[in-house]
Amino acid sequence: MTRLVLVLGDQLTDTLSALDAADKASDVVVMAEVSEEATYVQHHPKKIAFIFAAMRKFAQRLRDDGWDVRYSQLDDSDNAGSIPGELLRRAEDTGASEVISTQPGEWRLIQALEDMPLKLTMKPDTRFISTQDEFDTWAEGRKALRMEYFYRDMRRKTGLLMNGDDPEGGKWNYDSENRKPAPDDIAFSGPMQFTPDDTVNEVLDLVEARFGNSFGSLRPFWFGTDQEQARRALTHFITYALPRFGDFQDAMMNDNRFLYHAMISPYLNVGLLDPMEVCKAAEDAYKEGHAPLNAVEGFIRQIIGWREYVRRIYFREGPDYPRRNALNHQRKLPDFYWTGDTDMNCLSKAITQTADEAYAHHIQRLMVTGNFALLAGINPHEVHEWYLRVYIDAFEWVEAPNVVGMSQFADDGIIASKPYVSSGAYINRMSDYCKSCRYKVQDKTGEDACPFNLLYWHFLDRHAEKFSSNNRMNQIYANWKRMDEDRKKTILSEAEAFLDGLS
Numbered sequence: 001m002t003r004l005v006l007v008l009g010d011q012l013t014d015t016l017s018a019l020d021a022a023d024k025a026s027d028v029v030v031m032a033e034v035s036e037e038a039t040y041v042q043h044h045p046k047k048i049a050f051i052f053a054a055m056r057k058f059a060q061r062l063r064d065d066g067w068d069v070r071y072s073q074l075d076d077s078d079n080a081g082s083i084p085g086e087l088l089r090r091a092e093d094t095g096a097s098e099v100i101s102t103q104p105g106e107w108r109l110i111q112a113l114e115d116m117p118l119k120l121t122m123k124p125d126t127r128f129i130s131t132q133d134e135f136d137t138w139a140e141g142r143k144a145l146r147m148e149y150f151y152r153d154m155r156r157k158t159g160l161l162m163n164g165d166d167p168e169g170g171k172w173n174y175d176s177e178n179r180k181p182a183p184d185d186i187a188f189s190g191p192m193q194f195t196p197d198d199t200v201n202e203v204l205d206l207v208e209a210r211f212g213n214s215f216g217s218l219r220p221f222w223f224g225t226d227q228e229q230a231r232r233a234l235t236h237f238i239t240y241a242l243p244r245f246g247d248f249q250d251a252m253m254n255d256n257r258f259l260y261h262a263m264i265s266p267y268l269n270v271g272l273l274d275p276m277e278v279c280k281a282a283e284d285a286y287k288e289g290h291a292p293l294n295a296v297e298g299f300i301r302q303i304i305g306w307r308e309y310v311r312r313i314y315f316r317e318g319p320d321y322p323r324r325n326a327l328n329h330q331r332k333l334p335d336f337y338w339t340g341d342t343d344m345n346c347l348s349k350a351i352t353q354t355a356d357e358a359y360a361h362h363i364q365r366l367m368v369t370g371n372f373a374l375l376a377g378i379n380p381h382e383v384h385e386w387y388l389r390v391y392i393d394a395f396e397w398v399e400a401p402n403v404v405g406m407s408q409f410a411d412d413g414i415i416a417s418k419p420y421v422s423s424g425a426y427i428n429r430m431s432d433y434c435k436s437c438r439y440k441v442q443d444k445t446g447e448d449a450c451p452f453n454l455l456y457w458h459f460l461d462r463h464a465e466k467f468s469s470n471n472r473m474n475q476i477y478a479n480w481k482r483m484d485e486d487r488k489k490t491i492l493s494e495a496e497a498f499l500d501g502l503s
């Protein structure tokens with residue numbers, strides 16, 4: 001009896017568990033571009049184009065491998081418009097009554113599949129290094145789920161950068177060497193770029209017609225859209241950027257959008273690259289003497305540490321996670337998040353870059369757009385939706401823990417042991433943004449005062465009850481307490497005036 005094998009737009013992997021469980025001779029693969037997935041949030045047009053182009057190429061790859069693939073394009077006249085709708089339509093066409101899927105990376109879609117009137121076998125997504133059971137066992141009985149300890153277990157499990165039971169070089173983590181400020185120059189021309197081929201051009205025209213008015217530029221479009229191109233992009237990064245990745249991991253620059261970052265998250269997240277393949281390539285670069293330990297350890301930690309950890313937190317915490325709001329922040333997201341039209345140069349640069357590239361690196365996301373939203377008390381669900389829309393690598397399982405948890409502290413400290421907030425001093429130390437800003441980062445009050453300076457104290461003051469007893473924040477609160485009362489009043493009233501101006 002024919003069964004339907006569902007392959008979603010972020011499941012483009014030959015070894016997908018649903019394909020493994022199916023029979024090429026009798027089962028039918030269903031892939032569908034559908035308006036529901038393209039519009040449940042209004043994604044950046046580059047993100048939609050990337051996914052559709054990669055889906056079309058993967059469908060062809062499966063056909064070449066002998067699969068019967070029923071592929072629906074977005075503008076097909078009989079397209080049912082949703083994943084369950086398409087499965088039901090294909091079930092009718094083929095007489096199938098059973099669906100095999102790999103667990104989607106979002107509760108919304110898991111629920112939608114479970115609600116279908118078809119028999120469903122949902123396989124775990126095995127494209128990760130950890131398993132949910134393993135994580136839940138690790139988490140059992142722990143007071144705090146700190147990534148660092150989970151990461152050490154992942155090092156032991158994979159054997160990456162291990163000498164027997166000991167970490168390579170004697171330390172688990174070399175982050176203290178990875179915080180160099182923005183350099184004068186960057187000796188890397190950025191990620192590998194690909195000229196759109198016929199498939200990509202066809203998709204670009206479709207996306208322009210249907211989603212051309214969404215936030216962000218569709219063209220130029222240079223992402224790789226198949227496994228071979230993704231691998232070339234990885235090799236390019238390992239060869240030219242990995243050696244300096246660690247040093248300038250946290251730096252930000254006016255005129256350089258990528259620094260030494262890899263730009264591989266889109267490929268990893270849709271399944272065109274495998275996390276172990278990526279980490280092994282980085283480890284080989286270290287073993288061959290091509291890249292230093294601080295760079296390679298830092299890079300591998302992002303993937304087998306952070307990426308795995310947020311995946312597990314998302315599925316451990318349940319569907320309400322993106323709605324959490326532990327600090328009861330209710331302010332609306334300022335309009336400039338959609339235009340970049342603000343005098344705050346750091347925000348303007350990070351947002352404009354996001355509109356152009358559908359990409360900003362980790363510190364721009366955490367310490368510029370995220371930091372500002374947290375300091376200003378923006379509703380975390382609005383912040384979550386913004387991130388889910390604007391980044392090409394944003395899928396809820398990875399985006400929500402990073403935004404709701406790490407960046408906005410809305411999960412009440414499951415991910416972060418203290419809120420990631422800073423005044424302008426941090427941004428000034430790590431970037432050249434402040435040099436060309438209308439505000440003065442040294443000014444703590446007054447007309448030219450950097451808004452991050454005002455809002456920083458405003459945040460600490462309004463959440464003093466919650467955070468003043470946090471060990472990691474004692475010193476900051478001691479400084480606030482020591483400050484002259486008149487000065488405190490001035491800071492708070494200027495911060496209020498600034499916040500009033502936002503709405």
Ligand code: FAD
Nearest residue numbers: 261262263264265302306307361362365366393394399402
């Ligand atoms: P690099 O800096 O070169 O790092 C290499 C790889 O490590 C990345 O490709 C990514 O797969 C992984 N990685 C690094 N940090 C993280 C992390 N915190 N969580 C998961 N994986 C990580 N990443 C996403 O993939 N999707 C998102 O929607 C997303 N949203 C974020 C929102 C906020 C507020 C923050 C602070 C971080 C977010 N991240 C997200 C993590 C990180 O910013 C991106 O993975 C990274 O910028 C991708 O670019 P890169 O490939 O150049 O990364």
Ligand code: DLZ
Nearest residue numbers: 008009032033034037038104105106395
């Ligand atoms: C993000 C996305 C978009 C824009 N479009 C589609 C689509 O048309 N068809 C599809 O199968 N998947 C798409 N996706 C990816 C899904 O939204 C993704 O599988 C879920 O969010 C779970 O991670």
Ligand code: SF4
Nearest residue numbers: 344346424434437450
């Ligand atoms: Fe951003 Fe303040 Fe620096 Fe301007 S002065 S770039 S607002 S941190």
